[in-house]
Amino acid sequence: MKVSKLKEQTVPKIFTQNEFKEIIIKITNKSDFNFVIENELHKNESDLFWKITNEFNDTKKPLAYILENKYFYNSDFYVNENVLIPRPETELIVEEVLKLNLDEKNLFDVCCGSGCIGISIKNINDSVNLYLSDISPKALEVTKINLDKHKIKGQLICSDYLEVFKKVNVKPDVITINPPYIDIEDQNVGESVRNYEPHIALFAENNGLIFYEKLFNDLDFLYNLNKELTIFCEFGFSQKEELEKLFSPLIVKYNIDFKKDYANNWRMFVITSKESHG
Ligand SMILES: C[S@@+](CC[C@H](N)C(=O)[O-])C[C@H]1O[C@@H](n2cnc3c(N)ncnc32)[C@H](O)[C@@H]1O
Missing domain, CATH: 3.40.50.150 (Vaccinia Virus protein VP39)
Known part of the structure; x- marks a missing residue:
């Protein structure tokens, strides 16, 4: 599925714009979000997207803990609970x-x-x-x-x-x-x-x-x-x-x-x- 389609389905209903961006960057491992938004996700990537979305919805766990990552002062930091x-x-x-x-x-x-x-x-x-x-x-x-x-x-x-x-x-x-x-x-x-x-x-x-x-x-x-x-x-x-x-x-x-x-x-x-x- 195209990333832009996933965005239509989940922003702002489930994720903020920024949260969506963080997830896509994490699962595609690509930092250029503007490029990725026009792309199709591989099956394993879109499966991962829905797994993250379900966990976020069901548990209300902060996204950073699900992604084990938080962006701070221009770089990424590993985080856990x-x-x-x-x-x-x-x-x-x-x-x-x-x-x-x-x-x-x-x-x-x-x-x-x-x-x-x-x-x-x-x-x-x-x-x-x-x-x-x-x-x-x-x-x-x-x-x-x-x-x-x-x-x-x-x-x-x-x-x-x-x-x-x-x-x-x-x-x-x-x-x-x-x-x-x-x-x-x-x-x-x-x-x-x-x-x-x-x-x-x-x-x-x-x-x-x-x-x-x-x-x-x-x-x-x-x-x-x-x-x-x-x-x-x-x-x-x-x-x-x-x-x-x-x-x-x-x-x-x-x-x-x-x-x-x-x-x-x-x-x-x-x-x-x-x-x-x-
Ligand atoms: C508000 S967090 C800040 C973490 C990080 N510096 C940041 O800005 O994201 C406070 C930190 O203080 C630690 N902490 C709590 N009590 C402490 C104590 N008595 N002595 C040293 N560290 C303590 C906690 O484990 C936690 O990591």
Whole structure:
């Protein structure tokens, strides 16, 4: 059957335009979607298309887990149910980090999951020394698959959050963190997210703020390792006010700069020390 015919039958009834495109690219192994759309699929390809469609319809499993793939910052990442599916708004961290001079710098991607943040940065600047840490050994298995897929080197460390800096004797220059930040009581979490994505990657105590509280408490320890350190951290779009309150006692020693994502939501902050020479 022609790809354009399959599209008529399934978009927008079952898939969005983008989801349809992701499936076709995956099953044909061709990246030029505009070329493929005019083609006929082989029988085995169209069988696979309907198998994916049925699984998606019957289970409501996120498509990325069915395809074991998510496109993030210009490349593909392997994903399974042990890692969060990379979100487009997280690309903002990558873009902001890439504005720094990263040559030969030590970059720690803490709470790395699939590794999408650290790996995307090292894909652009291979001179970065990359360290990826997560508390979940199963998530780190996925990170390893992505390091191999992208043919880049990085050190994997299984660690509880900022304990990683006590485990390795390396001075961090840049830290990126996309921690779990959803309040456990939050009723707005979509069904397929709650049913399929790892809860350890989604939910956090203290109204979703515990990872920020710990980070702010540990700033003196981290900046003792390196005064020039820059920390990039994602948060939920409604958490800015609470974060400002939590940060207010630290404002004498540290700068915090909040940034919006492409959907105009407050999404991340950047911390530097006021003692930095940069
Ligand atoms: C929101 S996901 C982010 C994954 C990935 N960095 C991304 O942006 O797609 C949070 C990650 O933090 C990890 N995590 C949860 N609690 C942790 C802890 N105490 N210490 C280290 N990592 C933790 C989870 O396993 C998960 O991979």
